[in-house]
Amino acid sequence: PSLSAGNFATVYNLFSLAIACLLFTSLYLVVSQRQVAKQYRNAVIVSATVCAIAAYHYFRIFNNFEDSYPPGQTIDSAHQLSNIEFNEGYRYVDWFLTVPLLLLETVAVLALGRAASKKLLFKLIPASALMIALGYPGEITNEVVPRLVWGTLSTIPFLYLLYVLFVELSKSLERQPEEVKHTIKMLRIALVGLWGVYPIAYLFPILGGDFFGGEGGFVLKQAGYSIADILAKAAYGLAIYKVARVKSRLED
Amino acid sequence: PSLSAGNFATVYNLFSLAIACLLFTSLYLVVSQRQVAKQYRNAVIVSATVCAIAAYHYFRIFNNFEDSYPPGQTIDSAHQLSNIEFNEGYRYVDWFLTVPLLLLETVAVLALGRAASKKLLFKLIPASALMIALGYPGEITNEVVPRLVWGTLSTIPFLYLLYVLFVELSKSLERQPEEVKHTIKMLRIALVGLWGVYPIAYLFPILGGDFFGGEGGFVLKQAGYSIADILAKAAYGLAIYKVARVKSRLED
């Protein structure tokens, strides 16, 4: 497989954009931690950690991408896949660490009380680990049937997870102050809307045809995962920070 | 295309100057955040973030420049463009992130009140995103007509943005303490004067002739963008910090 110069540049610039968004959101949140009250500080620090872990993985992905698709003879030539694999493992390792932490920061900012938080995480975290573990074998295969089978298996814990989160976020809404209700409603929509991008991006390469079966599927999948990562980690982390700040101000 | 040894060194040193100014302004502002009152701290942290994002991009630009224009046979030889493109995408990704944040820090330091700030940013941020998105296709083409067309389209949101900012900065002047009026007037001039450098630098390569059509256009464009970035981000961030400090002292 190969990538045209334009497609290479698009993916390359998106990876660099992801690094910039994730790295500097992480630093921004660390530097801003004292803007929130003590009881919300852990939620903000965990958000910063999620973004930092992801920034690390995007540095790896960026370098790996340069090695896998080295430049051709001229600036306009296509980039041919080299003898170095483009390793999707980085993403799955990243998700394996960041998805549980994202669940943790969400539950932390709701301030549901110790027992209720624990019970909730006890459902959510194993489901998320299962979702990612089942998705990986499907991601690295080039065949359609196993990709669909593993994808479907992975979707079972995914739907369970979304269901539990949605219900719990909705239930917790009653106990949240008026000023943050709107933001928490947005978080709820963001979770379903953004997390839903991942399984769709996963499917792009098997939609087939000249476009999706070739470079188009690869480019769209990378774009989907990268933009979803920026929004589900950096933008989401900033929203968590906002909720924490407003709640800190109100409880002052 | 190629660059003479002298032109290469000029651009190279300018990129390093930009890294130094942006990186250390960022660190200075982070380290100084506790010098300003709580309500202005976010403006200072956002200024630091803008400079950090830009420093990251100048590191990338610097390395990319070295790869695109490798040294010739001898110290005095021209640097020939290699098979690696000099990627102007970095600048546009940078602006896409930093211009909205510069608008945010400007509005934050004025302390206009929550509703008014939100309304203002709701006009400014989409206009800035549109300006940058429309400029990019023109930047990466080598042809004169599309460069002019995209540049003109990008100028429409640019003028709107400057107009709104200028009017709002002027309006807010009445409510600002005497001690910072002068600095805010300077910010107002800086915005128009510095941001106006970008569309001019954009035009250099198409002025044509032996000078602008060749290396001169490239060198002047890079110099224009880099110097404007240093002033519009680092010097501007320091001015914001100064306003925040004076206001903090007065409100103490």
Ligand SMILES: CC1=C(/C=C/C(C)=C/C=C/C(C)=C/C=O)C(C)(C)CCC1
């Ligand atoms: C359902 C499904 C998937 C879901 C992945 C998700 C939902 C990932 C979320 C990642 C996040 C939120 C990362 C940000 O930190 C896979 C594994 C692609 C495989 C196909 C089926």
Ligand SMILES: CC1=C(/C=C/C(C)=C/C=C/C(C)=C/C=O)C(C)(C)CCC1
């Ligand atoms: C009008 C115009 C442009 C304006 C660019 C501007 C105004 C960029 C400002 C960047 C800043 C302020 C960065 C600092 O953080 C482009 C895109 C060159 C394209 C040609 C037309």
